[in-house]
Amino acid sequence: MADEQTPEGDQQAEATPETGEATATGAEQTPETPPEAAPSAEPTTESSTPPSESSPTEVTSPPEAAAPEAEKKSSKTKSKASKTGSRTRRRKGELELPTARIGFLGAGKMAECIIEGLINFAKLPANNIYVAAPTSKNTDKLKSLGVNTTKRNIDIFARFDCDIMFFCFHGSVIKYCYKLGGKIPHPITTNYIPNMKHPIYILSLVSGVSLEQLKPCLLNPEHPEKYILEMHRIMLNAACSYGLGICAVDVEPDGNKLSAPIRTMLSSIARLEYVPESQMDAACAIGGNGLAFAYYFIAALADGAFKMGLSRNMAIKFAAKTVQCASQCLLESGKHPSELLDSVSSPSGAAIYGIHVLDKADVKSGIIAAVEAAHKRAIELAESDSPSS
Structure with missing residues (x-):
């Protein structure tokens, strides 16, 4: 019985690399081998061929290598399909x-x-x-x-x-x-x-x-x-x-x-x-444009401090930090800027004297006009007859 089954097993194993289907077939047939044939098949294989030259080992290995290769190709195809599918089926809000x-x-x-x-x-x-x-x-x-x-x-x-x-x-x-x-x-x-x-x-x-x-x-x-x-x-x-x-x-x-x-x-x-x-x-x-105006004001503050003897780098740093402090206090307190201005100005003090100079120069009106001019220019650009980049 064992001698008759061995050639059949060899024929199936040799067909595997060519068809790629014999591995699955052989795997299905193995459990169906009669119980009494299994013990006699093992001695036959060991006695006829040394383990290192065993033909089932040599021939069976290519199908085992081919199967993962086929699985890899299949998984790549599925992965590619799933990516495409997820992109086409994605709903709003699901973007990564x-x-x-x-x-x-x-x-x-x-x-x-x-x-x-x-x-x-x-x-x-x-x-x-x-x-x-x-x-x-x-x-x-x-x-x-x-x-x-x-x-x-x-x-x-x-x-x-x-x-x-x-x-x-x-x-x-x-x-x-x-x-x-x-x-x-x-x-x-x-x-x-x-x-x-x-x-x-x-x-x-x-x-x-x-x-x-x-x-x-x-x-x-x-x-x-x-x-x-x-x-x-x-x-x-x-x-x-x-x-x-x-x-x-x-x-x-x-x-x-x-x-x-x-x-x-x-x-x-x-x-x-x-x-x-x-x-x-x-x-x-x-x-958007107000950022430019803020830089302009910071530069002016820094120039004033530089004129009074502070180093250029230190003047710029203090001007920027001062504006940052004012902004954060305004946002944290929720108070109107005029209220905070009063809170940092003393009667007949240095700050109110400086504010008086700004008022005489009509700085506030100039800033308002700057915002208005920026808004007007943006509309002009939008209404232009020819496109601009």
Whole structure:
């Protein structure tokens, strides 16, 4: 009985490398071997062939190696399919930031600050960030950070298949789309953005343009309902590059209308505050441009201290720290600035004498006019006849 079964086993084993199926067949047949045949088969194998030259050992090993190889290929295919499937079936709010693809339309100073903040403080990989700009004027530095660049806006949506998009350009670009297309504006990209199978998040920093004006330049008017879209108008200032920015959002930051991944990402580079969309342009004038005015005032304070004999570095440090102290006291106390001003000014003291000089120079009116001028200029740029980068 044993001598008759051994050749059959050898034939099955030899067929295994060629067919790749004999291993499974042999495994199924082994338990069916009659109990009385098993003891006689072992001595036959040992007596006929030394262990090192055992043909079952040599022939059986390739199928064992082939099986894991097939399993690896199968697992890779399943893994690839699962990745694709998870991307197509993902719902809003399920985005994972470490693997998210983040796109930028525009490569100006604001885009650069946001990108630096995302890389250094949100700890997002630079190779997952994509920037579209018509020229390479501002993209060389961004390339040095490790981000990807293109000259075609459509690449952000199609080729790079981004999840989150920051719109960092002047409103004149949108106005120009309306000028070209009329009632139905020309798309901001080569064509309307593709009907992406995963949710997309658009964060617009475009001054003077509402979301309702922006949507027709992006979505195919024939089936706008097919897009899985979350759009917000926001304001970010340049301090976000140091993780210290302020961000105005058109919805309550802690509410359900702002998806958790977006909240987490923005919170890593800025403090979030709710501002209605109708007031967003005013928020840009103070939150965005106000940073420049604050630097101007700090520089003036430092120059005054330098004039009085303090070293330049020490003067700048004390000026900045003084403004920081004032800001923190104001935010912590919740008091009006005028009330705090009175609390640090003594009758006939040095501070009130200095305030009197500022009033005579009409500094307060000058600062108000500066904010107003910044707001007006942003609207002018949005209403311009030709797009500006």
